[in-house]
Structures are given as structure tokens and as C-alpha cells.
Amino acid sequence: MKVVVTPDEFNAWTELQAYETTLTAQRGQWGAVSTFIGTMRNFNEGDAVNAMFLEHYPGMTEKYLQALSQTALQRWEILDTLVIHRVGHIQPSDTIVLVAAWASHRASAFEACRFLIEELKTKAPFWKKEILIEGERWVEKNTPATV
Amino acid sequence: MKVVVTPDEFNAWTELQAYETTLTAQRGQWGAVSTFIGTMRNFNEGDAVNAMFLEHYPGMTEKYLQALSQTALQRWEILDTLVIHRVGHIQPSDTIVLVAAWASHRASAFEACRFLIEELKTKAPFWKKEILIEGERWVEKNTPATV
């Protein structure tokens, strides 16, 4: 289990590969990996978005994501999880968030992965501010889970 | 959209990264990527599995996976898909299958990804033969979607 909150740009695929190679004890045990990657789009609610600032609550954010990962590991038959979230100044097409779950079977992997991203989006203390051509605006709510 | 059926070992994360870099026209448009990776476990139904042979129907398998990807692209608001499936001789912890969907929003990405793997598992012409310590056996059915 690993949780990272970082101001540095990261490549989701490289991070997944690097983390997976550390799971030596579980090699051969997992048959399913479900991942979700959220990246910054260059538009939102009809407006072009030039950049974004992602604020968080240092300390609480990490604590919340650790507890969330523990909950996922208890609630589903999964072997491991990885959560990485970017903060600070972000450019379009940058990776914002990565969640992943390793499991023996696919249903648990999918459900745990979906749980991680939905809980993160609705409860982890992060706030997005969009930098538009004409000024800035705080994002007031996320896209609902059903869209 | 890309479909590959290959006898060669592949690294899922490397393939995802390589394919994503080709999606230059859609850069900044997608905000969500959902992936599923199936790997070979070293046990099944209580038995240790030493190796596996994955048979397919050359021609029909590729055709089926192409049509499946097209269906996903029509049915959900997704921007692109990637499907890679291994055939031939496979060792424990090797990657067997990779499916991925790129979308503006996460619900479409998740649903299309899940659709791709469920349809692939129940309809694409592949057959697994497990090589156990004492002889071989054809896998008679896949783990159901709910497990």
C-alpha cells in the first residue's frame, strides 16, 4: 500500500510499473489489476482552461488517503493499492491522480478501484482552481459518478 | 483504437504508455483512463499451475476484438481503446490481457473498460490449458463477473 501527494509531475505508467515491481511477495498471486488515471483536460464547463492550481490540506490529505486505502484493503479481497495525487501548478494533459488495485479476481479489483476514486473525489481535501483566459475560478463541484 | 493478439511477452505499462503517446490529437481532451490487466496466477481452483497454453482462432479472435472495440466506442462517450491479448505458452505472473479506455469523464471510462473485459472473457475465441504438476487440463469456464 502506498499513498503519495506530490507537487511534481509524474507519469502514471512509469509509477505503476515501478510500484508493481516492488510487489515481489505477491507475484503470481494477483490475476487482476484495475487502474484509474485522471488527467487535466484543456476545457471544463464549456471554457478553455489554460492551467490549474490544486490546493490541499497537508497532513489531512495524506491521512485521509491512507485511511481510505486501508478501508479498501479491508472491504475487498485485494492484495495491494497505489494512490498518487498531484498538487500545485498543473498544465493541461498532466496526470492529476492515479489509483490502482491488485487482486486475485477482477470484480474485487474493479470495485476497489472505483471505490478509491469516488471516495477520493468526494472526501479527500483537495481543491481545484482553474486558470482561464479571463481570470481564475474555483471548481465548485466534481463531475458526478454517473457521468 | 488498437487490437493486438500476440505470442510475445509484453509489459502492460510500457504498452499503455507507448499507445497513449500516439493519441496526440486527443491530448487534453481525455480526463479519465480506465485500464484492466489480467495476469497469470500460479494457482487455480486450489492447484498450483506451472504454466499455461493459450489457444485462439487466428482471424476470428482479432475480428471479434475489433468489433468489440467498435461497439464500445459507439456505446460509450469514449475517445479511444486499446486491447492486447497474449497467446501461446505463458508463465506465471506474465500479463495475459490488457484493456483500456480513454474518455472525458470517469463513468464512461470505467464502464467501457469493464464491458471490454467482460465481453472478451465470455465471447472472444481464446482457450486456456493449464499445465499442472501432474498433467494438463483445459480451463472449462472463467471466474464469473461477480467474483
Added chain:
Amino acid sequence: MMTIKVKFFASLREEVERSEVDLKPQGEMTVAQVWALACQDMPLPEHILSAVNLEYVSADTAVKDGDEVAFFPPVTGG
């Protein structure tokens, strides 16, 4: 006279002890009749799937000259 290519896969291939056979039937046939001709009237097992020209079909589908007919057990990929 027609030429029909018949293919068998996986456990079924091992059971019927061949992977491919070319049939030269005299007239029109269904998929079920292709099976009967290829497999010496052994009954078509209920769980066996069939395809014509790389597409799933039912056993009563008509087969034309030059078609490729395939029979295989439930799939287990992924």
C-alpha cells in the same frame, strides 16, 4: 460440388483428434449437417459453439461453397 473448410479448437480439437478437415459435400448444408458429416454422425454436443467465416452462428445456419466452419468449446480467455 462445394468445398467447406471445417476447424476444431481446444478440447474439442483433442476430442475429435483433428484440427482441420476439408469437406466436399454434394448440396446445401446447415452448420449442424457439416458437423455430422465431419464427425461421422457423432451428436453435436450442446455446449459447443459454432462460427461461419469468423462470425458466431447458430447450428441451423446455411453454409455456402467456400465457407469456413468452426466448432469450439466455451471460451476461457482474458
Added chain:
Amino acid sequence: MMTIKVKFFASLREEVERSEVDLKPQGEMTVAQVWALACQDMPLPEHILSAVNLEYVSADTAVKDGDEVAFFPPVTGG
């Protein structure tokens, strides 16, 4: 006398025009009373979330000496 650290985040931080304030109240307080003291009796907006010592709490939670109390708008990460 207690010492309470109060933090504000995101749009709320901009609205109240500060990110952090240290309070030295005389006696026991709830989260809602911490807000009132920190924000000159401005009403606590209904959608604002609160946390004590890095955990979500409701506004009637009691605050102890040395606690860190945070107020912030609905989250929009991921």
C-alpha cells in the same frame, strides 16, 4: 487559557482573507464557536466542512487545548 490553531482553505481562505489564525479562548468551545470567534460572528456557511486534528467532524464537536481546527469548502480533487 487554551491555544487553538484555525486553518482555512481554498475559496474560503480567500473569502476570510487569511489561511491561519491562532486563538486563545478562555474556556471550552465547540467547532461552531471556534468559527464564530475566528470570523467575528460571521455565520458559518452551511456547505463549509470542518475538521479537528485532520479528521472530519461536525460543528458541535468539542475542541480541546492544542487542537487544530480547519474549515474548507466542498472538495474537488481527483
